[in-house]
Amino acid sequence: MPKTIAKALLYRMLRSPGFRGQLEDLQHLSGTECLFLDDFGVECMRFPRSESLPLRRLMEWFPGLSHRHAAVRQAQLAGSDAPYQLPWEEQVHGVQVGGEMVGYVVLSAWRTEACTEQLSRSLWVEFAKEGAAVPWSMWQSEWLKLPEIHPRAYSAWQRLLRLQGKEVLRTLESETGVLPRISEHSPLIQDACHIVQECYADALTLQEVAAGCGVSAEHLSRQFHAITGLRFREYLAETRVQAVCQELRTTRDSISEIAGRNGFSTLSRFNRAFRSITGATPRDWRKRMGEV
Numbered sequence: 001m002p003k004t005i006a007k008a009l010l011y012r013m014l015r016s017p018g019f020r021g022q023l024e025d026l027q028h029l030s031g032t033e034c035l036f037l038d039d040f041g042v043e044c045m046r047f048p049r050s051e052s053l054p055l056r057r058l059m060e061w062f063p064g065l066s067h068r069h070a071a072v073r074q075a076q077l078a079g080s081d082a083p084y085q086l087p088w089e090e091q092v093h094g095v096q097v098g099g100e101m102v103g104y105v106v107l108s109a110w111r112t113e114a115c116t117e118q119l120s121r122s123l124w125v126e127f128a129k130e131g132a133a134v135p136w137s138m139w140q141s142e143w144l145k146l147p148e149i150h151p152r153a154y155s156a157w158q159r160l161l162r163l164q165g166k167e168v169l170r171t172l173e174s175e176t177g178v179l180p181r182i183s184e185h186s187p188l189i190q191d192a193c194h195i196v197q198e199c200y201a202d203a204l205t206l207q208e209v210a211a212g213c214g215v216s217a218e219h220l221s222r223q224f225h226a227i228t229g230l231r232f233r234e235y236l237a238e239t240r241v242q243a244v245c246q247e248l249r250t251t252r253d254s255i256s257e258i259a260g261r262n263g264f265s266t267l268s269r270f271n272r273a274f275r276s277i278t279g280a281t282p283r284d285w286r287k288r289m290g291e292v
Helices: 002-016 017-030 055-061 066-078 118-131 136-144 151-173 189-201 208-214 217-228 232-250 255-260 269-277 282-290
Strands: 035-040 043-047 087-095 101-113
Touching: 002 087, 002 101, 002 189, 002 232, 017 035, 017 066, 035 118, 043 136, 055 066, 055 101, 055 136, 066 101, 101 136, 189 208, 189 232, 189 255, 208 217, 208 232, 217 232, 232 255, 232 269, 232 282, 255 269, 255 282, 269 282
Parallel strands: none
Antiparallel strands: 035 043, 035 101, 087 101
């Protein structure tokens, strides 16, 4: 499945009450926070939604600690060894749609017996020496709020959680109706997607793509929706927004410049499309990416 279609279906999944309900179930099962991150590692959803201050958030908010947490998180997503030690454990489970990795479910965070208060304090001292101005009383209070998992319970809970997580994701990705079941794309859809990927920055229309595929606009529209579950205009908007996201992440160009060179004729139309697809404004999305 083309990556753009996979991500478009992911955004639809994120907006569905069923998916949010499944994440809430995982949160209640684990007793930890349940997060959903996109493939860039940006947090899209979190349960519970209360404004609590767990230790993980404390590290994200204080200068001098956020870079450590970001580096560990990126290593987790890449499946590599973490460059720093953190005073908690968390589990990362990748989400694939049509064979494409589109995001991650993260359960965070808990303590094991190996993570003693002495270890927590030694890490706090290490962070303080690097200039992180977190009072010990606040650090200790938030560390003690982490659920503690004992060895046998930890192993059993991990096995159960992996099974539950796989079942939840398997159901969401196949037969719930949240996502269409797609075994393979027809040559027509592949050709249409290829044209969009090549020409999305232009003032592209359904009629032009259909002509390039040798079919009528009506036929392409029907087939595209039947096979992918998306309207053609939705796919085109998704493609453009994802190209914009890449530039917001990798350049400091103005938002209006980026939108214009990626096929959006007006800034108001771009802002509506971006917010509808990502759930955030372009400015907020770029700010979050700067914190990852």
